[in-house]
Amino acid sequence: MIAANLIAAAGGSFTPPGPADFNLPPVFGEVTKPMILLTLSAVFIFVLTYAMARRAAIVPGRLQFAGEVVYGGVRNTIARDNIGSEHYMRFVPYLFSLFLFVLVNNYFGLIPLLQFPSFSRSGMAYGLALLSWLLYNGVGMWKHGFLGYLKHTCIPAGVSGLMLVIIVPLEFFSNILVRPVTLALRLFANMFAGHLLLILFALGGEYLLFEANASVMNIFGGVMSFVMFFGITVLELLVMFLQAYVFTLLTAMYVGGAVADEH
């Protein structure tokens, strides 16, 4: 806020960053930077988990220990607590890969030279949410049958009579249509907004320090801008982890709701 006022006061031709800054030019052909980052993350995760599991020992080494902490966390606190001890093991591979994939892609936003969270392009997030949507609906239909699943997901226990007319469309709208969209947009909007904030403070600080006329206020604003840049980076470290966690947790909860027995 301070920086924005100072920029207005400086009177120069500062153009604030906007959504257009995320339309990166293609690197070659039709291939853009987010595509390369997604591929890179898949390769990175494969190599990392392979190295963790390659020499699995009873007394784990450092790398294996780190892998086991992440795997154990996803398996116990995310999968088992939300899906239930009967079915959870068959979903752990998907949830574990999902968590690592989102986490690594988010942290690409803070690694120098890469510095672009892949999911700040909405298309990438929609693709990932579509996978989760297909999974939990597919699992529900496998468990209850097509009509049984629709009944299971649209009619909450203990509702009857006239209330059904109101509740059934609402539940269908909320559980089938809105869930994948919010799942994708939550991840996208958080990554997008965080990265935009970083761009804003970096560009604003650079402009105030090196391009605007060198008054005390401008220099102070520029320095404060870079201090804020650092602060937002630390906040982003937390947010990026949290978004990966929430995405995986919600997928597990949706799957858990789909495979739950009748009330």
Place this chain on the structure above:
Amino acid sequence: MEGTLNMLGYGVATIGPGIAVGLIFAAYINGVARQPEAQGRLQTIAILGFALAEALAIIGIALAFAL
């Protein structure tokens, strides 16, 4: 400075979900403080409530860009 009024409207619209998310986690912290062994069960409910409340803000951001 340029931009659309949509963004100002979106800023106002996030007040509701913001308060809602705060209330949900306040209740969650209260619950865990009173009964620490219920944390696992409360956490699931809190995250679900958080996701539902935040969905309003997310629908808002979609509409702010679309309309």
